[in-house]
Amino acid sequence: MSQFTPDADWLHWHQSPSKPHYKPPAGAVDAHCHVFGPGDQFPFAPERKYTPCDASKDQLWALRDSLGFARNVIVQATCHGADNRALIDALQQSQGLARGVATVKPDISDAQLQHLHDAGVRGVRFNFVKRLVDALPFDGLKSIAERIKHMGWHIVIYFEAQELAELYDFFTALPTTVVVDHMGRPDVSKSVDGPEFQLFVKLMRENENFWSKVTCPERLSLQGPPHYNDVVLFARSIVEAFPQRVLWGTDWPHPNMKTHMPDDGKLVDFIPRIAPTVELQRHLLVNNPLRLYWPELQEN
């Protein structure tokens, strides 16, 4: 019996995802996923806003293999706060097949940053989604940004579309590559050509250090599964406009899904709808994530 009980409305990740029809290219990277605990080994943080079910590294590797992927980028989830032990353990046990994005506080020591780097961390996440975290003040984030810049890391930012206007100047002053989670979480009931999504497109267009994850149709869609049709236009427009600055990931084990749990195989089948050519798929799934997370393996 675990010391942690998942929230009453917590949906467990899919136990038997379908085999995707789409076959990812050799070396494909799932560049946005998480591990949760296991809670008995890696306790969830006291300041967390949700308590999930366990989702271990071994279960992640099994999913990776069954979906036809080669590597993972594991993003520190807010339920672990700035305690990166579960992430570090997963990276260290991955045989070089996983890299990570950590959450850190401004008082982290140089030695701790180096320890994260040695384990395979290549970025930090700044989270502005209020239901998930109490965001750090800008000054603290700026000081983290300056320090991780010297390690060649990047910053992953998570926010919702309506927050972008207010955060825009802070974001564009960041001194590293910046990766936006889930296309800035657009409201897909609005037009792709409307002011809200176009502000995000402007951010990408005018700042060449900005990248986007074209992830989470299951989170953004109002039409829902299995096709998530209302998300296609948003994601495809970003992939086609910025083919060298996009990443894709499953978002397994899908924290805080309230209405349905996606079938990860179907999420893989979404890829050719948002990246319709082999060339776009190779950038999205192989070249771009290798450039950011495994530059030593890059061919071009």
Ligand code: 0GY
């Ligand atoms: C995501 C989405 C969410 C949660 C987290 O770290 C997290 O807790 O990332 C969410 O609830 O929107 O990016 O995987």
